[in-house]
Amino acid sequence: MIGDNLGREFTLLARCCHWNFATVDERSRPDVHEAIDWNLVVALARRHRVQGLVWNAVGHFSDRLPVEARNALSSDARLIAVTNLAIAAECRELQQLFDQSNVPLLFVKGLTVGALAYRAPMLKMAWDIDLLTDPADLASAARLLLDRGFSVREPSDIKHLKAWHRMRKDSLWSRHNELYVELHPRLADNARLIPTIDVHSPRQQVEIAPAQSLSTLAQEELFAYLTVHGASSAWFRLKWIADFAGWLSSKSGDEIQQLYHRSQELGAGRAAGQALLLADKLFDTLAAAPSLKRSLGSDQMTRKLSSVALRMLTKELRDPTDLPFGTWAIHWTQLLLKPDLGFKVSEMWRQARSIFGPK
Template identity: 35%
Template sequence: MRGKPPSQHLQMLSPEMRLVTACSRWPATPERDAAVRAAAIAVDWALFDKLIARHRVLGLAYAALSSAGVALPETLARSLMTRVGQIAGQNRVLAMESARLQFMLDAAGIPSLLVKGAPLAQLVYGSQALKHAKDIDLLVRPADLAAALALVRADGYQLWLPARELSERQLGDVMRHSRDIALVDRKRRVQLELHWGLTDNPRMLPGLNATAASQTVMLGPDGPSVRTLGPDDLFAYLCVHGAAHGWIRLKWLADVAALAGQGAQGEIDRLYRAAAANGVGECAAQALLLAGMLLELPLPPALAEELRASRRVRKLVAVALDIMAGPGAEREIAHRRFGQARLIRARFLLSRDWRDLGVNIIAHMTALDDVLAIPLPSRLHLLYPVLRVPLWIGRRVGAVGRGRKEEGVQ
């Protein structure tokens, strides 16, 4: 079967990025395989390898290329097979550890939900082998954070970010200005992000917490069952997460497309309406249009026309396309020209009004390093955004001074 000509948006991509997007379509169909074969002609395989690694879609790419019967250069084929095997092995470790942690919190009477990760992989791909995961995201109620933190630390996890130790006051300050902390278990080789919130803006997904509507997912035929966000909240959160990070990874969009594409076209419309009712309609509109352009998600025509009618949504889509698939897309955004500025623009474009803009400015201009280094009374916390620039300059000057001192000692 010959693949149909690539859409106008796909034609604007590099040949290598077109192949990456074709490989990231799900589910596997004869049409998807034909698109992969058509896109695999005359590509720079070294550049393709960099792109799938940067976008973290190695599992999807390897499965799609194998299904389509594409002959890879021998070195790349061996390397991909090795890395995909390693990812699948780590995913199994993370899946079992996710279940163990949730069971442990259940036993302590602490409600929790797993976010993304193993349950999402099982829901959208039916396997732990395809989705590239790097950590476990576990959501608890703010009131339960201290107890949950003490429990996982007693179990072997160590604080990692924003600091190796946190006093009770510092933990309270971090909770005020952030929504998660990172821990590591070096023995198990697992990174855990313990969340008490999922968005920086309380007007987005209000009421979404560890006791929200959930769904139970079995992690494989003989695996344990875990709880994750309910269908509507899961779709909405994935859209918000991708938008807030400028859609720098295609894997996030692949997850959204695979999840939304499981039902009839009417289900896509329903998911969008539910997201809009939850305050994140533009995030969902951006995600759906991107998925239609890059991953051939079949959007209901009336819905697609409605979404494209918004000038703001069109701008959000254009900014995300540049970040995700524009020139230099094989490099991390921090290493691309004006990369940080692009991310800031993508985030601030999500502001629907002055209230959202204020929340975004405060969140962006408040550094946890400053909050921890210079504790201020609660009523003075609004000074942190004002202090950020002089404190940053002070840290840079101090680092330069320490470097010169060390050079003099050598």
Template identity: 35%
Template sequence: MVEISSELRLVAACVRPRADERRLDAIRDAASAYFDAQQVVTLAHRHRVEGFVEQGLAAAGVALPSAAATRLATSAAAARLKTLRSAGEEVRVGQAFAAAGIDAIFIKGATLGMRAHGTTALKTSWDVDVLVARDRLDAAGAVLRDLSYRLCVLGGIEDPVKVRRYLAANKEAEWRHAERDTVVELHTELADNNVAIPTIGLNSPRETVELVPGGSLATLATAPLFAYLCYHGTSHLWARLKWVADVTALLRGQDIMRLHDQAVALGAGRTSAVAILLAHELLGLDVPTPLLEHLRHDRAIQRLLRYSVAAIVAEQDERGRLARPFRELLAYTRAQAWLVPGSTHRSGAIRRFLTRPYLPHHLAVPHWAVPGVILGGLPIRLLLRPLRLQRER
């Protein structure tokens, strides 16, 4: 078991799948040790699992002090409202895309909550992730504009040339509805690196999820969905426990070894191994011993696992950003090269790092000149980041 605080251990016990017969005992066991109740609520919000924690503590008969309990109830109610609003937007956007003849697959969000947990009320979903073909990007953008969404690119740039350069260099772009306070993340690819999960997309097997009566949306079938979630989670070093909870719930009752093999075949590389180990060590998922021994043998997997735990326990600032120190930022950047074995993926990760627009002024120069701009300014920004975070605390 990885070393975590008593507060995070309690939160992790609460986000175990509800069908896990050991969940309530795990919650009671974690609650038997001393813990800071206010910190538990802070961590529940930090990992976007307020609903899991509120429901889990109530089911296990664990009562928090009144101040912490009130804070948790308020936070969980706000999270449920936001998730319900996001689920409604998924249906509205899906129906609008269908009316416009745009093929779309919804990833994560409310469809995943329903698939993995049987409800949308437990974890917070703040955006709607939808995949469309790149050649339908303009049409999808027109539909979103008709729905009163506006493109959010690096602080809200509007220049058409900069917008095209941004969309050419990124697999997704955020669209925000100011009045509804909802975000649609429009994807044309599911991975930044074209070596990873290359075949997962609009041609992958699908399943249909009903969010509301008469409101069904297409999402990925279990195998490609698992592979995608593993790559997405590990590329972000599993910084939110809700991602581990999703994978754990999806794996429960499945042939884990078979799904792992399928994920590797689909191009998820080492990320499936990291997901399975985290689900086992943090959320108590039963994993066949031969598979555990095999996964733990890979030193790169162990390195990614350590980096992921460091991201999971990292603090968060008042604006919701992970307050990673300079050392952890370097670890995050290095980890991108190890997600999938092989020099092709590694070189793709380096190329992505050098050509991705990080600031609006990067989009004012030709694409071929972006690496020079980034290499010139990035070291200075990285060195100044710890000082900036310290000032903001």
């Protein structure tokens, strides 16, 4: 696991996330000490969207925290839990609506990954519902969302929806600016990444709350998808890699190795190695798979991708999307996710089209 060389406050955040993993002994709660800058902890937790996980870990020591930090983290945690309950209720309604209309769907990320990764999944921050459907059902899915009172936010006009999805993997919908849905006809912006993973892929049922289960991707497909999803943003948020590592914490070394090899067959490319090296740096994910760690570490490009992701996580207090040229590293690392020239050309073309396409 990381040491204090990355900063005491960021290290504390990572240890708090680790303590929340479903497989970690609750008695190993991270300690707090006077050298911590709690204003910075709160700011970093909000930047990385892990306030609920941090509060769950350090709330036990709340009497040692400054009042402002204690109030900020505890109130954020309550809001996260309330939001997740509302999302869970909406997921139930959407599942029934799509089932009744015979429109297949899967729930990806969000509450399903939280339930697989954490002992208290309702404290994992979520702000939207990610729905995967068939591209052929895009119009039907849009109509069902409209029936639930959602309106499209991106693109700016529903008449652009089909053209929008030719270039982008998801569209954004909202209801009263309170509940948000990302509708995915596919899971990667570039069709050369994980091209065979779709709504008809193998699935599993995940219990997100008592008497409520949702369908999501089966383990091998989920692993490949999560790595590609994280790589698409160069893993600039701790929440994403913590979700990934928390889910993997229940896997043996052989299982992780099998998941990695299968991800290569599914087309995840270097995204899988990047994710594993980053998760290992932060959470010792590859401790049980030393041969895989050596193999991935021996690949210069995979190491580079992992190092860039670590810098994206730790170098700024603000999201890179809020900084001038902050997303530059995201764009160029996307070009490296597969080694072949055809992929690089297609990715440059995709990025150009996304800039000049419909808004």
